[in-house]
Amino acid sequence: xxxxxxxxxxxxxxxxxxxxxxxxxxxxxxAMQPIAPERICGYMQCALECLVEALxxxxxxxxxxxxxxxxxxxxxxxxxxxxxxxxxPSPQCIHTLFEAQVRRAPDAVAVIHEGxxxxxxxxxxxxxxxxxxxxxxxxxxxQPVAICLERSPAMVVGLLAILKAGGAYVPxxxxxxxxxxxxxxxxxxxxxxxxxAAGCAALGPEGLAGVTVVELDAQAPAWAAQPATDPDPQxxxxxxxxxxxxxxxxxxxxxxKGVMIEHRGMVNYLTWACEAYAPTAASxxxxxxxxxxxxxxxxxxxxxxxxxxLVKAGDEVAGLRATVGSSCGLVNITPSHLxxxxxxxxxxxxxxxxGAFVIGGEALSYPTVELWRKIQPTARMxxxxxxxxxxxxxxxxxxxxxxxVSPNVPIGRPIANTRLYVLDEHGAPVPFGAVGELYIGGAxxxxxx
Numbered sequence: 373x374x375x376x377x378x379x380x381x382x383x384x385x386x387x388x389x390x391x392x393x394x395x396x397x398x399x400x401x402x403a404m405q406p407i408a409p410e411r412i413c414g415y416m417q418c419a420l421e422c423l424v425e426a427l428x429x430x431x432x433x434x435x436x437x438x439x440x441x442x443x444x445x446x447x448x449x450x451x452x453x454x455x456x457x458x459x460x461p462s463p464q465c466i467h468t469l470f471e472a473q474v475r476r477a478p479d480a481v482a483v484i485h486e487g488x489x490x491x492x493x494x495x496x497x498x499x500x501x502x503x504x505x506x507x508x509x510x511x512x513x514x515q516p517v518a519i520c521l522e523r524s525p526a527m528v529v530g531l532l533a534i535l536k537a538g539g540a541y542v543p544x545x546x547x548x549x550x551x552x553x554x555x556x557x558x559x560x561x562x563x564x565x566x567x568x569a570a571g572c573a574a575l576g577p578e579g580l581a582g583v584t585v586v587e588l589d590a591q592a593p594a595w596a597a598q599p600a601t602d603p604d605p606q607x608x609x610x611x612x613x614x615x616x617x618x619x620x621x622x623x624x625x626x627x628x629k630g631v632m633i634e635h636r637g638m639v640n641y642l643t644w645a646c647e648a649y650a651p652t653a654a655s656x657x658x659x660x661x662x663x664x665x666x667x668x669x670x671x672x673x674x675x676x677x678x679x680x681x682l683v684k685a686g687d688e689v690a691g692l693r694a695t696v697g698s699s700c701g702l703v704n705i706t707p708s709h710l711x712x713x714x715x716x717x718x719x720x721x722x723x724x725x726x727g728a729f730v731i732g733g734e735a736l737s738y739p740t741v742e743l744w745r746k747i748q749p750t751a752r753m754x755x756x757x758x759x760x761x762x763x764x765x766x767x768x769x770x771x772x773x774x775x776x777v778s779p780n781v782p783i784g785r786p787i788a789n790t791r792l793y794v795l796d797e798h799g800a801p802v803p804f805g806a807v808g809e810l811y812i813g814g815a816x817x818x819x820x821x
Contacts, residue, residue: 415440415803436798449801450793456814458788460643463612465635467535469642469675471496471602477677483525484654485682490525492674495532497600502533502588505595507603509564509584511537513614516562518583520544520553520571523657523685526588528670530566531661538608539564540615540632543661546574547685552628554579556620560630612636619664621760631760640815641763642672644788648768649728649754651678653701658683658692658709664764665732669704678702689713696724706733707740714743728752732765738776745773757783763816766790790814 422438441449461469478493490498511517517539521527534541542560544553553575557565565571565583572580572587587593605611612635620628645651645668655673657680659665670680678701683691692703693716703726705713710731717724724747736755744751758765769784786792794808795801802808 411803414442418442437800439800441801441803445804446801449804454786454791454793456786456788456790458644460640460788460815462636462639462815464639465535465605465610465612465614466616466638466642466671466675467532468605469639470532470671473675473677480677481679482674483528483680483682485523485525486684488525489679490528495525495528496602498529499532499536500600500602501595501598502529502586502593503536503603504598506533506537506539506564506586507608509586511539511564512608513538513610515539516542516560516615516618518542518544518557518560518562518565519567519661520546520565520575521568521588522546522570523660523682524568525682526568527661528680528682530588531670534566535616536603538603538605538610538614541617542630543617543619543666544571544575545660545662546570547660548574548662550574550576550579556628556630557583559620559628560618612639617667619662619760633763637763637816638667638671640789641667641765641787642675645672645764646676648787649702649730650676651702652676653678653699653727654681654695655679655702656681656683656692656695656700656704659704660685663733664760665704665706665730667764668730669702673702689716693717693720693722696726697722699725701727702730703728704730704732707731707736708734710744711740714740714747717747718743722747724748724751726751728754730754730756732756732758736771736781737779738781741771741781742776749773755781755784758816759812761817762790762812762814766812766814766816767792786814788815790816 419438419440474492474496479491481489482492482495483490506517511534515538517534519527519530519534519541521530531541542556542562544556557579563584564586565580566586566588567575568587568589572585614635615632616635616638618630618632620630622628649672651673655669655678657666657669659669673680681695681700683695689709689712692713696703696713696717710729726748729744729751731754741753744753753771755769755771756765757767765787767783767786769782771781791813793801793811795811796808
């Protein structure tokens with residue numbers, strides 16, 4: 373603090389003066405933006421009023437329990453920002469929504485990979501045959517079934533077959549170290565593993581020892597003669613509260629944990645995503661199954677009549693570079709991947725035709741957004757935030773065009789049937805704009821095992 377020519381000057385972001393006139397107190401605040409001095413005085417007034425009331429009714433109340441939030445701000449933070457109620461088919465399982473789309477357009481293209489395609493009818497029939505085979509092997513509701521394949525149409529068939537049989541898919545990435553794959557298998561304890569040659573090689577004899585392997589790249593599959601009809605969920609005892617998948621966290625904060633996601637949570641997210649992103653054209657699938665972004669890029673178009681465009685594993689940057697030059701509806705991507713892709717596209721002078729980038733998995737900065745604005749100013753840029761436990765995303769922010777207002781892009785507002793609260797260390801809501809810890813609730817929230 374400094375004195376200069378009789379005036380007090382300070383480098384602190386907040387100065388609060390109290391004038392005691394004997395009968396009243398006067399508060400004067402000076403604050404650096406973006407905090408308005410009027411707000412600070414309002415919080416102080418609320419705290420003083422609560423203090424007077426506490427002295428009369430509960431003199432032993434801890435100071436931390438004094439409420440500093442005005443009624444209208446409390447209502448805004450806890451209620452108005454969380455008015456996200458929306459109808460969704462909560463009794464449905466995710467694969468039954470896919471089957472409804474099959475009935476609407478069986479001949480439409482569902483999956484494209486390296487120039488080859490599968491129609492909705494063909495994809496559904498193949499998944500049904502495999503599903504009946506899995507049911508015969510004992511798969512049922514809530515039973516984990518591991519899947520370790522390279523990105524291919526067989527991967528999509530395997531995922532749908534597990535869901536149709538009532539199981540919960542446990543994705544494994546063939547590119548991961550064998551030790552990590554075996555660790556997940558030991559924890560999830562699936563009895564069955566769907567794999568191709570790459571998956572079997574990644575797991576090795578030790579990893580394959582404790583599971584029954586169903587080879588999806590077999591020349592003469594054992595399920596070829598199984599019926600192509602949809603398995604009956606009621607006959608399987610399968611309902612929306614049963615598990616759809618189990619994805620393991622990265623383990624950055626300790627041992628990897630399996631996050632168990634039910635059908636109804638997945639259905640809520642995808643119902644919202646279909647409305648928010650309208651993925652009725654090509655949706656690029658370039659992430660491994662172990663990243664839950666694939667739930668959006670793969671399943672959302674299959675519920676909306678679009679098609680999933682599978683990028684060859686190991687070709688994520690070069691494959692996407694070629695893809696964005698053609699008409700492409702939806703690309704799910706991490707900020708670092710988007711940055712690398714943007715540099716390549718700029719260097720090669722490729723004209724982008726992407727409808728929307730859904731960006732997540734890392735903090736998104738405005739320089740990355742601005743890089744792509746140079747390439748395609750009209751591209752929709754959406755920052756989607758959510759830990760694995762919340763089914764892909766729980767908050768979303770459409771990045772507007774124009775100059776950046778801060779270094780990082782906000783995570784935005786809660787999606788449908790989701791609630792977000794910023795609370796202090798005692799579980800009380802913090803003032804708007806203050807630092808706190810994010811708490812998440814709603815239809816998509818499920819705890820890790």
